[in-house]
Amino acid sequence: MKAIALDAYGTPDDLHAVDLPEPKVAPGEVLLRVRAAGVNPVDWKLAAGGLDPIMVAGFPMIPGWDVAGVVERVGLDAGEFAVGDEVYGYIRKDWAQNGAYAEQVAASVRMLARKPAALDWEQTAGVPLAGLTALQSLRRVGVGAGDTVLIHAAAGGVGSLAVQIAVAAGARVIGTASERNHEFLRGLGAEPVTYGEGLAARVRELAPEGVDAALDFVGGEAVDVSLPLLKRGPAEGSTARLASIANGEVTAKGGHYVWVRPDAPDLTELAELADAGKLTVHVEHALPLEKAAEAWRLSQEGRTRGKIVLTV
Incomplete structure (x- = not known):
């Protein structure tokens, strides 16, 4: 071969x-x-x-x-x-x-x-690696109906699938991306914000009370920017509704580090979302x-x- x-x-x-x-x-x-x-x-x-x-x-x-x-x-x-x-x-x-x-x-x-x-x-x-990463990250922080979730790098491979999975679950999504990708994100059901300096303030304009959860799919300052935006930080003995696939220091700051796992049932779930018209x-x-x-x-x-x- x-x-x-x-x-x-x-x-x-x-x-x-x-x-x-x-x-x-x-x-x-x-x-x-x-x-x-x-x-x-x-x-x-x-x-x-x-x-x-x-x-x-x-x-x-x-x-x-x-x-x-x-x-x-x-x-x-x-x-x-x-x-x-x-x-x-x-x-x-x-x-x-x-x-x-x-x-x-x-x-x-x-x-x-x-x-x-x-x-x-x-x-x-x-779909496989990116979709599983998105699904397992959302699950780790418990995103569901009525939540507002901040997704960093929302137009990328993982982020664009996470946006759709979260929207399908009934969540409101705020996604960071360059301006050229804002219309793309709107088409997926997210509210786009430009990343970079002043990001926290721009998110606050959309969600004055903060967000319920945040997902970091890019690294850099995403974890540090997200922490003060969470409505509830980690209580004593608990963890924040914050996950990262790119910053190993997230665990020391009360969040979750996600290393995607192969999982046939999760792949089946992603396929069902696609066949239902909720994931592309x-x-x-x-x-x-x-x-x-x-x-x-x-x-x-x-x-x-x-x-x-x-x-x-």
């Missing part, structure tokens, strides 16, 4: 095409014919050694944890799916080596769900597999609205 790989930790320039044998399928796994693979910042951060020693990498390493594809073979004790099923998943294993930037990939049924019918292959590949994915760039390096450079610029995916 054809794949894109790295021979050692490196940069986008070190990605190259390889021919490898068909992946072996362990018990509890299925073999997928990949139709599209999502691109996430963690892909190039891991490739640069940024997750060492959190996650062990094996080489040659095929990046990619987001996949959408068709079941080609079913392993032992993997009866949840059959040949021909269209599925998608967040296929993060305990080590990084055999990822989704390939024509085929073996994946555990515990990390897969049926593809949402309402989304095409490229949109579907943009804006794909900013869909590039062929052989242009993975270009996709990484676009991701590194940090200005993508929605998602970047690779088509296979």
Whole structure:
């Protein structure tokens, strides 16, 4: 099979095409014919050694944890799916080596769900990591009907999905973004505010009494800006309704640090939202597999609205 790989930790320039044998399928796994693979910042951060020693990498390493594809073979004790099923998943294993930037990939049924019918292959590949991160972050801070939630980087891959999930739950969403993305956010149901100096004051104009919860999907000063905006800070022995995926210091300040987990039921929930017309994915760039390096450079610029995916 054809794949894109790295021979050692490196940069986008070190990605190259390889021919490898068909992946072996362990018990509890299925073999997928990949139709599209999502691109996430963690892909190039891991490739640069940024997750060492959190996650062990094996080489040659095929990046990619987001996949959408068709079941080609079913392993032992993997009866949840059959040949021909269209599925998608967040296929993060305990080590990084055999990822989704390939024509085929073996994946555990515990990390897969049926593809949402309402989304095409490229949109579907943009859901798993970002959608699970959004859903699990919102759940961690208990966002529900009647809440006002502040979402930082609301036009990005994770943020744009978090906006829609929160709106579907009946929450009011205030989302930070550059002015060029304000109309995009309004279309998702959020009230946009420009990030940067004076952000707290702009949020107060929209929510004079503060917000019930806040989600940081960008890092930097987002946690510190959010804390005084929360209606209720952490009480003695409790935690604030504040979560971050980008600032590990959030726990010392009373909030939650979220590291997304593969979860088939959560993927099914996201697919149901999509099929109900409550969740869609804006794909900013869909590039062929052989242009993975270009996709990484676009991701590194940090200005993508929605998602970047690779088509296979």
